[in-house]
Every structure is written in structure tokens, then in C-alpha cells.
Amino acid sequence: MIVAIDCGSTNMKAAVYSSDGLRLADASRPLPYSVHSNSRVELLPDAVNDCFRGLLGDLCRSAGISLRDIRKVSFTSQAQTFTVLHPSGHAQGPFLGWADARATQEASELQETLGEEFHSRSGSPSVKPTHMISKVLWWKRVHGLPAEMRVASLPSYLAMQLGAAQRTDTNLAAMSGFYSIPDGTWCPRALMATGIQAGQLGGLVKIGEVLPGNPHAQGFEFAPDLEVVMAGNDHTAGAVGSGCSAGRSILTLGTAGVLYRHAGNHPGPYSSRGLWGPYPGGGHYELLVLIHACSALDWADDFLHGGVDSMRFIRSMRQARVREDSVIFSPDEWGSAQAWKGEGILEEKAYAVLEGIAFSLRRLAGDDFCKPGGGIVVLGGGSRLDEWVQLVANIFDCQLVRSAGDGLDGAAAIAGVSLRGGHPPVNDTFFPDSTNKELLSRRFQRWKDITQTPDTARSAEKRKINKHKRP
Numbered sequence: 001m002i003v004a005i006d007c008g009s010t011n012m013k014a015a016v017y018s019s020d021g022l023r024l025a026d027a028s029r030p031l032p033y034s035v036h037s038n039s040r041v042e043l044l045p046d047a048v049n050d051c052f053r054g055l056l057g058d059l060c061r062s063a064g065i066s067l068r069d070i071r072k073v074s075f076t077s078q079a080q081t082f083t084v085l086h087p088s089g090h091a092q093g094p095f096l097g098w099a100d101a102r103a104t105q106e107a108s109e110l111q112e113t114l115g116e117e118f119h120s121r122s123g124s125p126s127v128k129p130t131h132m133i134s135k136v137l138w139w140k141r142v143h144g145l146p147a148e149m150r151v152a153s154l155p156s157y158l159a160m161q162l163g164a165a166q167r168t169d170t171n172l173a174a175m176s177g178f179y180s181i182p183d184g185t186w187c188p189r190a191l192m193a194t195g196i197q198a199g200q201l202g203g204l205v206k207i208g209e210v211l212p213g214n215p216h217a218q219g220f221e222f223a224p225d226l227e228v229v230m231a232g233n234d235h236t237a238g239a240v241g242s243g244c245s246a247g248r249s250i251l252t253l254g255t256a257g258v259l260y261r262h263a264g265n266h267p268g269p270y271s272s273r274g275l276w277g278p279y280p281g282g283g284h285y286e287l288l289v290l291i292h293a294c295s296a297l298d299w300a301d302d303f304l305h306g307g308v309d310s311m312r313f314i315r316s317m318r319q320a321r322v323r324e325d326s327v328i329f330s331p332d333e334w335g336s337a338q339a340w341k342g343e344g345i346l347e348e349k350a351y352a353v354l355e356g357i358a359f360s361l362r363r364l365a366g367d368d369f370c371k372p373g374g375g376i377v378v379l380g381g382g383s384r385l386d387e388w389v390q391l392v393a394n395i396f397d398c399q400l401v402r403s404a405g406d407g408l409d410g411a412a413a414i415a416g417v418s419l420r421g422g423h424p425p426v427n428d429t430f431f432p433d434s435t436n437k438e439l440l441s442r443r444f445q446r447w448k449d450i451t452q453t454p455d456t457a458r459s460a461e462k463r464k465i466n467k468h469k470r471p
Contacts, residue, residue: 041097133177163214241410253382
């Protein structure tokens with residue numbers, strides 16, 4: 001049997017598949033953050049280990065199997081999350097989560113050093129404090145990072161608990177800032193800028209490459225021929241599991257809002273704000289991120305209602321009477337009442353939150369993610385809120401389809417599983433409703449006028465930087 005593990009931002013999830021591709025059981029546990037604030041995000045390695053072991057136990061009980069029945073484990077994960085390991089394999093401190101943003105000075109210095117070619121080489125438009133390269137340099141300055149110490153991403157660390165060698169697949173590596181996509185290696189300039197040696201980052205493998213495991217590592221008892229697969233970042237796995245293809249983009253309404261598309265065979269970058277990298281099986285993807293989606297929604301729910309209850313929030317927004325000049329919401333300013341612009345009652349403010357997040361995603365998407373007739377597949381916790389998905393379909397003016405597949409299916413497929421279902425039938429297709437099209441169009445323009453920043457203005461001007469680029 002094959003197990004897929006998805007280390008997402010909120011939960012660590014798992015599913016087990018039969019050898020003929022049937023999804024047999026699922027399990028999920030919350031990620032055990034020890035610190036989770038706007039700029040500091042940490043997980044203790046012992047808590048991560050306990051979560052991983054507990055998740056495997058839950059999965060086996062649910063499926064009625066034992067670890068000895070599992071011969072392959074495939075990992076997909078959030079990017080940028082890492083810890084530092086002693087040569088013995090013992091963690092020297094917490095994992096710094098992907099949203100940890102303390103490395104502001106380091107990001108600024110690295111951007112100055114690595115320059116404009118960072119986008120075409122690493123895949124990211126600029127060096128951010130949340131990038132692994134920035135946080136590793138921050139760690140080195142604060143805690144020290146001798147040459148014998150290793151830097152292990154979250155999925156690499158978990159794979160090592162199963163006896164695999166320290167390896168990172170090229171899809172995940174391309175998000176770190178350390179990797180050169182054109183060269184297919186750790187980037188010498190990035191290594192020089194941080195003083196990190198390639199060996200400290202471990203080896204590189206192709207996404208889906210099989211690594212030998214140790215069935216008895218850390219006291220586990222897996223099948224004797226245990227294999228481990230590195231299946232890329234969780235957005236790529238979600239795209240694979242949901243049938244991403246040319247003309248079929250993916251929208252994840254999760255902690256962050258993420259737009260993902262297969263961008264073709266020639267390398268990026270494709271737009272000034274898009275992250276790009278290698279796609280499983282060939283070609284490249286483009287990914288755009290709205291940092292605050294469901295995180296802004298949950299905050300707003302708690303602010304307005306004194307607690308988080310998504311269905312109660314939806315009931316409130318249903319009662320809103322929306323006018324062109326009704327209150328609007330800026331997701332980037334969540335955390336205070338200033339996120340709402342204008343006056344409105346609770347129901348109007350609730351509607352404005354869902355609309356404002358959707359407006360932010362629509363502005364971010366531009367034209368490339370809204371191809372006529374192509375449709376968008378929607379994933380994530382927010383995709384379960386019908387009214388919100390319908391609102392997004394109206395704002396994007398295109399068909400949205402709620403996917404039955406997910407990142408676990410993608411990780412399994414990348415590991416070589418030929419999927420044959422196991423989900424309940426899904427017929428959730430949301431067609432744009434033109435009833436309030438003109439009102440939404442006017443509100444969108446008003447929202448853009450009020451929330452426009454110098455950065456978004458520059459991005460709009462540079463949206464097609466590679467419009468005439470050829471392979």
C-alpha cells in the first residue's frame with residue numbers, strides 16, 4: 001500500500017491507497033505550532049514527530065492496516081519551512097514556518113546582492129523575508145550555522161525519519177531561493193551570498209524520484225522494501241490531484257489564496273509578480289499568492305462575531321443589502337477595524353470581507369488565469385462555502401468547479417499511483433451569475449481605486465513583462 005502525506009499550513013494530512021489506486025482512508029492532525037504570530041512562526045521538532053507518528057497511527061486504524069502493509073510513503077509539503085540538524089540528525093532548534101517573516105534585513109541584503117536576475121534564476125519575483133534563503137541567513141547570524149550542520153526542509157526531515165537520505169526535489173527547491181532553475185543545481189551565487197555550502201542543503205532529486213527508506217528507522221516497522229518519494233510543494237500536488245492543465249487553472253481558498261496554472265514549456269518568468277518553477281512531467285507552472293485569504297476571513301469572523309464559525313458568517317453575509325457605495329474590505333489591512341473602508345452594519349461588513357478577498361484574487365490574477373471557456377478548479381477549506389465560491393465565479397466571470405481531488409491524490413499520483421477514485425461524486429459547478437454583474441463591476445472599480453498602492457500600480461504596468469518572450 002502507498003501512503004501520501006501532505007504537510008499543509010494548518011494540518012498534516014494523510015491518505016492510504018491500494019496498489020490499484022483506490023483511496024481507502026484518510027487522517028488529519030493540526031500542525032503543532034509552538035508560536036504563531038504575524039511575523040514569528042515556529043514548530044518544535046518533537047511535536048512534529050509526535051504529530052507524524054500519531055497521524056500514521058490514526059490512518060492505520062482507520063484503514064484497518066498496520067505499518068507493515070505500507071511499502072511507499074510520498075511527501076508533499078508547504079515550502080520554506082526548515083530546521084537545522086546536527087550531523088547526528090538531532091534538531092538544533094525549532095522549525096521556522098513558511099510565514100515566519102523576521103528576516104527582513106537579510107531579505108533586503110540578499111535582494112541587493114542577487115539582483116534582478118533572481119526572478120529568472122530562482123523563480124521568485126524578489127527575495128522575501130519568508131523565503132528559506134533569507135531565514136537561513138537570519139538563523140546563521142542569530143544562532144550560528146557551522147559547516148557540519150545541515151538545513152532540512154520539513155518534508156526532508158520527515159523522510160529522514162523513515163531512513164531516507166537528506167534530499168529535496170527540484171519542485172520544492174525552486175521555492176527556496178537557493179536553487180537555480182536554468183542550471184538544475186543549488187545556485188552558486190545564492191550559496192556565496194549566504195555562506196552556506198551545498199552539502200548543508202542535501203542532495204537534489206527530480207520530483208517523484210524514489211528513495212530507499214529504512215523500515216526500522218526511529219522504531220517504525222514498515223514493509224521491508226520501504227520507499228520514500230519527494231512529491232513537491234503542496235500547491236503543485238494539489239494541481240496534479242485536481243487535473244491542472246493548459247487552460248485549467250487552480251484556485252486555492254486556504255490560509256492564503258493561491259492561483260496556480262500550467263504556463264507551458266518555455267521557462268518563465270511570465271509576469272512581474274508570478275512565482276514559477278518546474279511542473280511534474282514537463283513544462284513549468286506559475287503561481288500567484290494572496291498572503292491573507294482564509295486567515296483574513298477567520299480574523300474578520302472573530303472580530304465581528306466574537307468567534308470563528310464559517311457558516312454563521314455566511315448566514316450574516318446573506319442578509320447584506322449591497323449598494324455601490326456600501327462598505328468595502330481590504331484583506332492586506334486585516335488585524336484592525338481599518339480593514340473596512342466606509343460605514344456599514346455587521347451583515348454588510350461580512351459580505352465585504354468575502355467580496356474583498358475575491359476582488360484581491362481577481363486583481364492578482366489578471367488575464368492569464370481567466371481564459372474564456374477554460375474554467376478554474378477551486379480547492380481549500382474556503383471552497384466548501386458555496387456562497388463564497390459563487391461570488392468568486394461572479395467576480396472572475398468564469399466557471400468554477402469544486403474539485404474532488406486534492407494534494408494527497410497529487411502526491412500519490414506523483415509517486416506512481418494510477419488513481420481510480422474513492423471520493424464521493426462531485427457535481428459542484430458554479431456558473432457566473434450576471435444578475436448583479438454591473439453592480440459588481442462598479443464595486444470592483446471602486447475597491448481598486450480605494451485599495452490601490454504604488455506596488456499594485458507598478459505590477460499592473462509590468463503585468464506582461466514576458467509577453468513577447470519565445471522559447
